[in-house]
Amino acid sequence: MESVDLEKYKAVWKNEKSFDERRLSGKEISKFMQSSSKSMAGFFRTGLIMDVSFKVVLLMAAFVLFFFISNQGLLNLMNLAVAILTASGLYWQINSLMKISSYDGVGKNVLDRLRGYIDFYHKHYIYSIYVSAFSSTLFFLIGSAYYLRLKYREIPDFQIDDIAVLSIGVLLSYGLSAVVQLRHGHFRIKQLEECLVDAEENAVNTERIRNYRVVRRRNAVLFGIALIVGVILLLYLISMKII
């Protein structure tokens, strides 16, 4: 039960003169119209564009590497695999980038926009983080190849300690990048999920968000397992001198 007279505050609000002041000049409004967005759609777009640009640079570096190691057949094959993976990642991320605008409806009501952002995050962006984290691994691998080529004029055969260092590098570059990006994304999307739950308490969306969280955790575990299995397989192939 209200013990404070809120109508009094309503009247105060209505008569508050400072709200009617024109504090922004036309020049400032014009400047703000040209600024870059800090919205969730802007966050998605910036993240994807930055990673797509990075991958394009990596792809070019991988092509240049072909000329440096043209006499090392197996390494060329590995380089080709890296280039194909990079190109596939690029294709997937550009596709996600094209989908952002269909989820970002400014003219919609508040709940529809919240749902749009949350759906985009869980259906596209979260997977893009796993693809994006792969850029760090590619950077590490391509960078290492360049370093070895420049230092030894060719990429030497790997010893067991080299393999260990490479594997740790792959794990760390992927893991750190994925964890940082996931934490950042979760932090921001959680704020929107809380708004949606607040607005639609006891509704279907609360259940949907709970499902999204379960899927999110399951995906993280699956990707972690896939990464570890991948590294073990790599170690095995290298130790058997298959690569």
Added chain:
Amino acid sequence: MDKTSDIEREFIERVDQHQGILHKICFVYAKSNADKEDLYQEIILQLWKSYPSFKGESGFSTWMYRVALNTAITLTKKPGMVVANAAQYADTFDVEKSMESSEDIKTLYLAIAQLSKVEKAIILLWLEEKSYAEIAETIGITVKNVSVKLVRTKNKLAEIIEKLQ
């Protein structure tokens, strides 16, 4: 003068005439001066981006409320930028400077700051004397839900104000 410039000029003029809406939304949602600047910027940018979709069926101010509230609610913080306690930011926002006229408005600001983003939207629209149907349309909930939420939010606001007094 080309067509784009005409549209730009028309847009700036309209926003300039309705600056009160921007000030009110920033008053309710901004927690510091830096926040306020960001919010002004983001709202104007989003208004401009969605201006081509403004058909004029609803009035400009109704449309502006919708886009501005949408922007304020969905604008998220980066990690490490969340201020947990309203009292912490009460000093950083220049309430004293901009609200010299009334103690009550300062109390209202501090009380609203403790509401959730959705509650802030509902109270703001109630303070603006919008109908239940308009609130429901802006937020995207049913009229019945608006009535339940409004009662609950007003009670919460009253309790906070009582504690602040």
